Amino acid sequence: MSHTEQLIARIRALAVKQNRAPATVAAPILGSGMAFANLEAGKTITLAKYERALAKLDELERAA
Numbered sequence: 001m002s003h004t005e006q007l008i009a010r011i012r013a014l015a016v017k018q019n020r021a022p023a024t025v026a027a028p029i030l031g032s033g034m035a036f037a038n039l040e041a042g043k044t045i046t047l048a049k050y051e052r053a054l055a056k057l058d059e060l061e062r063a064a
Contacts, residue, residue, distance in 0.1 A: 003050070008039055010057055017064050029056045
């Protein structure tokens with residue numbers, strides 16, 4: 001599983017845990033719900049954005 005696939009899976013898992021739509025959960029992580037849709041469609045993000053997303057996702061997972 002690629003890093004992007006892992007990120008998508010973690011966002012989806014957090015969405016299920018919070019009973020929210022994945023795009024809603026992804027918005028504060030990636031900057032917008034559309035960015036999540038783009039990732040699912042196979043588009044990429046920069047390494048800097050990926051690292052920021054991981055840090056934010058880690059924070060939200062700990063709080064959940």
